[in-house]
Amino acid sequence: MNGNGLAPEIRRRLIQACQRIVGPEGVVSAPDELRVYECDALTYYHRSMPDLVVLPISTPQVSEVVRLCQDVGVPFLPRGAGTGLSGGATPHAGGVMIVLTRMTRILGVDVPNRMATVEAGCVNLWLTNAVKHAGLFYAPDPASQQACTIGGNVAENAGGPHCLKYGVTTNHVLGATVVLPGGEVARLGGMVADGPGYDLLGVFVGSEGTLGICTEVTVRLMPQPEAVKTILAVFRTIEDASHTVSGIIGRGIIPVAMELMDRETIQAVEANVKAGYPLDAGAVLLIELDGPRAEIEAEAVGVEAVCRDQACLEVRVARTEEERALLWKGRKEAAGSFGRIAHHYHLQDAVVPRTKLPQVLREIAEIGARYGIKIANVAHAGDGNVHPMICVDRDVPGCEERAMAAGSEIMRRCIEAGGSVTGEHGIGLEKRDYLGLMYTPADLAVMRRVRAVFDPAGLCNPGKIFPDTAEHAGASHSPRGPSAVSKP
Numbered sequence: 001m002n003g004n005g006l007a008p009e010i011r012r013r014l015i016q017a018c019q020r021i022v023g024p025e026g027v028v029s030a031p032d033e034l035r036v037y038e039c040d041a042l043t044y045y046h047r048s049m050p051d052l053v054v055l056p057i058s059t060p061q062v063s064e065v066v067r068l069c070q071d072v073g074v075p076f077l078p079r080g081a082g083t084g085l086s087g088g089a090t091p092h093a094g095g096v097m098i099v100l101t102r103m104t105r106i107l108g109v110d111v112p113n114r115m116a117t118v119e120a121g122c123v124n125l126w127l128t129n130a131v132k133h134a135g136l137f138y139a140p141d142p143a144s145q146q147a148c149t150i151g152g153n154v155a156e157n158a159g160g161p162h163c164l165k166y167g168v169t170t171n172h173v174l175g176a177t178v179v180l181p182g183g184e185v186a187r188l189g190g191m192v193a194d195g196p197g198y199d200l201l202g203v204f205v206g207s208e209g210t211l212g213i214c215t216e217v218t219v220r221l222m223p224q225p226e227a228v229k230t231i232l233a234v235f236r237t238i239e240d241a242s243h244t245v246s247g248i249i250g251r252g253i254i255p256v257a258m259e260l261m262d263r264e265t266i267q268a269v270e271a272n273v274k275a276g277y278p279l280d281a282g283a284v285l286l287i288e289l290d291g292p293r294a295e296i297e298a299e300a301v302g303v304e305a306v307c308r309d310q311a312c313l314e315v316r317v318a319r320t321e322e323e324r325a326l327l328w329k330g331r332k333e334a335a336g337s338f339g340r341i342a343h344h345y346h347l348q349d350a351v352v353p354r355t356k357l358p359q360v361l362r363e364i365a366e367i368g369a370r371y372g373i374k375i376a377n378v379a380h381a382g383d384g385n386v387h388p389m390i391c392v393d394r395d396v397p398g399c400e401e402r403a404m405a406a407g408s409e410i411m412r413r414c415i416e417a418g419g420s421v422t423g424e425h426g427i428g429l430e431k432r433d434y435l436g437l438m439y440t441p442a443d444l445a446v447m448r449r450v451r452a453v454f455d456p457a458g459l460c461n462p463g464k465i466f467p468d469t470a471e472h473a474g475a476s477h478s479p480r481g482p483s484a485v486s487k488p
Ligand SMILES: Cc1cc2nc3c(=O)[nH]c(=O)nc-3n(C[C@H](O)[C@H](O)[C@H](O)COP(=O)(O)OP(=O)(O)OC[C@H]3O[C@@H](n4cnc5c(N)ncnc54)[C@H](O)[C@@H]3O)c2cc1C
Pocket: 040, 041, 077, 078, 079, 080, 081, 082, 083, 084, 085, 087, 088, 089, 100, 120, 121, 141, 142, 143, 144, 147, 148, 149, 150, 151, 152, 153, 154, 155, 156, 157, 158, 159, 160, 161, 208, 209, 210, 212, 213, 214, 215, 335, 336, 424, 425, 461
């Protein structure tokens, strides 16, 4: 069942019109093939089929498809690699899904100015691989970086393990070419920071595909550091590990990454990746320092001292690039490893002030115990970004309901601790109902007005972000009819 329930004749004509724009090879319309696109990586709660999928290869093609959707009155939404974890690329209202994965080129690398321009479907890691030879890298590194696209990163303002020191996507995007929901092509930002006028690029980054479709992105590149030191600190309890996080930053040391994994996560990772994490540990911290060699040697002494103050059981420093890569492989494949300890899981995402981590992690454990649900934790701890992994067994009666209730309680506790319901995965469909806990009706009204300025017809990725946008989703969109579809 597709979400919009387009009349067969309108759908047939829409398919024909899209084929004229992108070629027959760029349109997916067979029901079994459309099933691939029914959800993003939030596979657990929301699924809905698009009416058709279009894979353009250029900005003008994206613009033409968007104009067609507007003419017909059919919803549309962008999708990158579909690794999003909040349902942002789930075609909740059916309609036309515009997938950017054929727009993958690196259009230019400007080494002296440390910039690159890529098409939005370029996979995150490809950019770093392409500029390595020039001693540069692209800093935002979501754990999904082998698959996710830079356009999807812009839409979600993605973070990643190494964003503690370098900042998240918005700190690295200089400009973007965007097809607005009306089909016009706009260039937001530029080649230099801080242009005059409203910061529309700032508004667009993190807008989750609701303000238009980004087709090209100009990003900053960073110089590779002189040296890197990767440390695995092993703790008896998660509380000791989380106190260490604030202790290190409080000492004036900003590691490039500080990732926390608890006992359940360690068990899952070791069963899958064999990264060498000790199975009897209560938690580990993966800490990475980078910069001038002399500086990081001094910082490493400070890090070790803080770890020892917090009753650390062991401090292990990676001696070779292979050892470092293996420690990181464990962390980056943590989410994929949870299949080893749970039939299904729901990966939560919230952020709290760093100093509240010990309290919030304790509360998460209490909530899990009270609901009889196993909850594993992995966290970009330096940022206070927690990812409770709520394990669910659908074969156990009531387990799903208890997991949902536990998840909801965790979100509330994070807000009460002064945090937010998303650290990096976005609101999408999953977190819509929590926004009202963070913002007043007046706050939300302003945000909705901004959205309406970009997308007055409410056709661009409807039903996402706002708690009361049900009226935008699916049923209320009545396509204008075959005549509109027959336009070239
Ligand atoms: C194992 C795993 C680990 C992850 N680790 C991290 C992490 O460390 N940090 C983090 O931030 N996220 C992480 N994520 C979440 C996800 O990878 C990011 O949100 C990523 O930015 C999504 O990119 P994508 O190309 O897959 O986008 P999609 O999932 O396809 O889309 C995400 C949203 O962006 C919109 N969108 C996509 N492309 C465009 C475009 N060109 N223009 C406008 N809007 C667009 C979509 O409509 C949707 O709302 C992880 C996911 C997985 C599965």
